[in-house]
Amino acid sequence: MDDDELTLADFDFDLPPELIAQHPLADRAASRLLHVGRGALVDLPFRALPDLVQPGEVLVFNDTRVIRARLLGSKPSGGKVEILVERVLGEHAALALVRTSHAPRAGTVFEFGAGSGLRRAVVRDRSAGLFELEFDHDVMGTLNALGETPLPPYIRHRASTEDEARYQTVFARVPGAVAAPTAGLHFTDELRGELAARGVQLVHVTLHVGAGTFQPVRSGRIREHVMHAEHYEITADAARSINAALVEHRPVTAVGTTALRALESAARDGAVTAGAGETRLFVTPGFRFQVVRRLLTNFHLPRSTLFMLVAAFAGLTRIRAAYAHAIAQRYRFFSYGDAMLLERAA
Secondary structure, X not given: OOOOOOEHHHHOOOOOHHHEOOOOOOOHHHXXXXXXXXXOEEEEEHXXXXXXXXXXXXXXXXXXXXXXXXXXXXXXXXXXXXXXXXXXXXXXXXXXXXXXXXXXOOOOEEEEOOXXXXXXXXXEEEEOOXXXXXXXXXXXXHHHHHOEOOOOOOOOOXXXXXXXXHOOOOOOOEEEEOOOOHHHHHOOHHXXXXXXXXXXXXXXXXXXXXXXXXXXXXXXXXXXXXXXXXXXXXXXXXXXXXXXXXXXXXXXXXXXXXXXXXXXXXXEOOEEOOEEEEXXXXXXXXXXXXXXXXXXXXXXXXXXXXXXXXXXXXXXXHHHHHHHHHHHOOOOEOOOOOEEXXXXXX
């Protein structure tokens, strides 16, 4: 079945709201892991992951770093404004989602902070629901001084000190994401060390997760949905390690849907091409995977592009059974929730 035959209803399921994890566990690696193989579903602790991989397997992590992209401010008239920086365009420019009582026009001024710390941004243009803003101070300096960690909309509390630390992977390196690559949140330095000691190759790519990852699919016809663009980069060393594994028929496992999208976006004739680029890759049933054989991922929202991706990877029937099992077994869902290891259907 391909996306010409599928509708949004095919990717829906009922999730008890109490299963949406609102806070991380005290220990990153203390979450649960559902192994979705080609046979039975197996419930495991996440720390069992090293027992499921083999020497020579390549685990690909997304090393993007979440920036403090959420700014709360006001207009000179006193009206409140909330912006979420989607992408930093330059030292003083950014694309952002803007929430105000009325859609701002070009020339609208926003103010953030107070007193000697007051900073301003001016609306310059609008494109596809995003606003181009020009800041009077450097963007990253403004975000670091006044911004908040941009938690997903289903987490109901304001970002805290706990979130500053835990909505970030231990291997985060390259600033630019406005949402965490959440499959990576389960890893500790110790667990990564254990994997390496078993002969597993740990490889890093970068994909800056955008706010569009939370945008709903509004069209009932799946193929009409347009994905948001995200920037990715794969180094020559990373591409070499991944391509050697492909030639030698060693598994390549993506740690998260973002790592998968980077790899499959860079795939050319069964190999990964090094370099940087923009991707709007929309993975739905019928997609032909060239690189990733196994996928480690969290549980995703119903009717979302990420649920469609895991359905494409593992098979819609199998993924629906896995989610029903996870709900019955009271797994924790979404960013701060538990994980699945998926074997590719074909």
